[in-house]
Amino acid sequence: MNLGLISLIALLSAIVIGFVRKANVGILCIGFSMILGLVYGIKAGDIIKAIAPIVGGKGGGKPDSAMGGGTNLLKVDDALAAVDDFVAEKVQ
Numbered sequence: 001m002n003l004g005l006i007s008l009i010a011l012l013s014a015i016v017i018g019f020v021r022k023a024n025v026g027i028l029c030i031g032f033s034m035i036l037g038l039v040y041g042i043k044a045g046d047i048i049k050a051i052a053p054i055v056g057g058k059g060g061g062k063p064d065s066a067m068g069g070g071t072n073l074l075k076v077d078d079a080l081a082a083v084d085d086f087v088a089e090k091v092q
Contacts, residue, residue, distance in 0.1 A: 018055075018076045025055040025070045025079075037063055042090045050086050054079040 018025065037043060044066040045059075052059040052068035055075045059068015070079075 018080045020073055020076065023071065023073070025057065025073055025076050026067065040090050042087060047083060047086055051079040051082045054082055 043063040048059040048066040048068040055070030056072035057070025
């Protein structure tokens, strides 16, 4: 893979990670895309604010990075799946 392609992938990507620590859920949104943010107005903090309530919590952050958490361990998969829906709705 050449450097140009890697740079293009980096411009188009956002990384959302869900994890469980003891009895709590953590959600991070890092490495947020310049294109998603600038062109579509999607901010990492907005994603976390939208999905953290799914796990019974709250969160927020900056346009390029955010974090949140909650207590409903069984909803981590649902929260991560909601990221696709959130971004798809904004990109439409």
